[in-house]
Amino acid sequence: MANKRLFAILQQGATVWNTWRAENSHIAYIDMSEAKFFNVDFGGARLSGVNLHKAFLGEANLKMAILSMANLSGANLSAANLSTSNLIGANLSEANLSRANLLRANMGSTILSGANLSGANLGQANLNEAYLSMANISDADLTEASLNGAFLSASILSRANLTRANLNNADLIKVDLTNANLCEAKLVKANLSGGNLAGADFSGADLSGADLSNTDLTKTNFNNANLSNANLSKADLSFGSLTRANLTRANLKDANFLTVYSSGANFEGTIMPDGRVHT
Numbered sequence: 001m002a003n004k005r006l007f008a009i010l011q012q013g014a015t016v017w018n019t020w021r022a023e024n025s026h027i028a029y030i031d032m033s034e035a036k037f038f039n040v041d042f043g044g045a046r047l048s049g050v051n052l053h054k055a056f057l058g059e060a061n062l063k064m065a066i067l068s069m070a071n072l073s074g075a076n077l078s079a080a081n082l083s084t085s086n087l088i089g090a091n092l093s094e095a096n097l098s099r100a101n102l103l104r105a106n107m108g109s110t111i112l113s114g115a116n117l118s119g120a121n122l123g124q125a126n127l128n129e130a131y132l133s134m135a136n137i138s139d140a141d142l143t144e145a146s147l148n149g150a151f152l153s154a155s156i157l158s159r160a161n162l163t164r165a166n167l168n169n170a171d172l173i174k175v176d177l178t179n180a181n182l183c184e185a186k187l188v189k190a191n192l193s194g195g196n197l198a199g200a201d202f203s204g205a206d207l208s209g210a211d212l213s214n215t216d217l218t219k220t221n222f223n224n225a226n227l228s229n230a231n232l233s234k235a236d237l238s239f240g241s242l243t244r245a246n247l248t249r250a251n252l253k254d255a256n257f258l259t260v261y262s263s264g265a266n267f268e269g270t271i272m273p274d275g276r277v278h279t
Contacts, residue, residue: 002035002055011037014045014065021046033071048086058096073111083121093131138176193231213251 010017010032033053043063047070054074061081068088076096083103091111099119104126111131118136123143131151138158146166153173160180168188172195179199187202189209196216203223213233223243227250236256244264251271267278 002032003030006030007032007035010042010045011040013040014042017042018044018046043081 009020028049030050032055033051034055035052036056037060038056039059040057041061042065043061045062045065048066048068049070050067051071052075053071055072056076057080058076059079060077062085063081063083065082065085067090068086070087070090072095073091073093074095075092077100078096079099080097081101082105083101085102085105087105087107087110089109090107092115093111093113095112095115097115097117097120100117100121102120102122102125104124105122106126107130108126108128109130110127112135113131113133115132115135117140118138120137120140122145123141125142125145127145127147127150129149129151130147132155133151133153135152135155137160138156140157140160142160142162142165144164145162147170148166149169150167151171152175153171154175156176157180158176158178160177162180162182162185164184165182166186167190168186170187170190172190172192175192175195177195177197177200180201182200182202182205184204185202185206187205187207187210190207191211192215193211193213194215197212197220198216198218199220201221202225203221204225205222206226207230208226209229210227211231212235213231215232215235217232217235217240218238220237220240222245223241224245226246228246228248230247230250232255233251233253234255237260238256239259240261242260242262242265245262246266247270248266249269252273253271253275255273257273270278272278
């Protein structure tokens with residue numbers, strides 16, 4: 001439970017709190033768990049390492065706040081302003097961040113497993129090597145966000161906007177990307193095996209060396225995409241579009257390739273659905 005004395009200090013705002021922290025830097029553990037903060041302005045507050053487990057911070061202003069290594073697991077941050085905040089290494093597992101503003105937030109290596117990020121603004125956010133397995137990120141805006149090496153297995157990204165996002169080397173096993181926008185996104189060597197990507201837009205995206213085996217790619221748009229050396233074995237590409245796509249040396253063995261639009265696509269060295277190499 002929250003320490004009542006420290007809770008009262010924090011309630012006075014970021015300036016008072018930051019002064020107290022500077023004067024009491026020897027206090028390593030600060031317990032604010034299950035505290036309820038209403039209509040608070042903690043912009044720029046130094047909250048690194050603070051235990052805010054299951055705290056209520058809905059609609060709070062945490063712009064530019066320092067929350068690195070903080071424990072925010074199970075916390076309610078719905079519609080909070082966390083833009084340009086520092087959340088490096090923080091624990092946000094099972095947290096509610098629906099409709100939160102995380103524009104340009106620094107969330108490298110942050111734990112977000114099972115978190116609710118539906119409708120959140122994560123544009124240009126740093127999520128490199130973040131843990132987002134089983135997170136709900138549906139309808140979120142991740143335009144130009146960096147998720148290099150992020151763990152997104154079994155996460156829900158349906159209808160999310162990932163335009164020009166960096167997902168190189170990301171773990172997207174069994175992800176739900178139905179009707180998501182990934183135009184010009186980078187997914188070099190990303191693992192999307194077993195995922196549901198039906199209706200997603202990968203036009204102009206770089207998926208070279210990516211694993212798309214056993215995926216649902218029905219009505220998926222790969223126009224002008226780079227799929228060289230990608231693994232699409234046993235994928236369902238029904239009614240999809242590969243117009244002008246680069247599939248050199250890709251693997252399409254046992255893929256459902258019926259009714260696919262592939263005008264101008266490059267199949268040089270590609271393993272076709274029947275196992276033959278295209279020349």
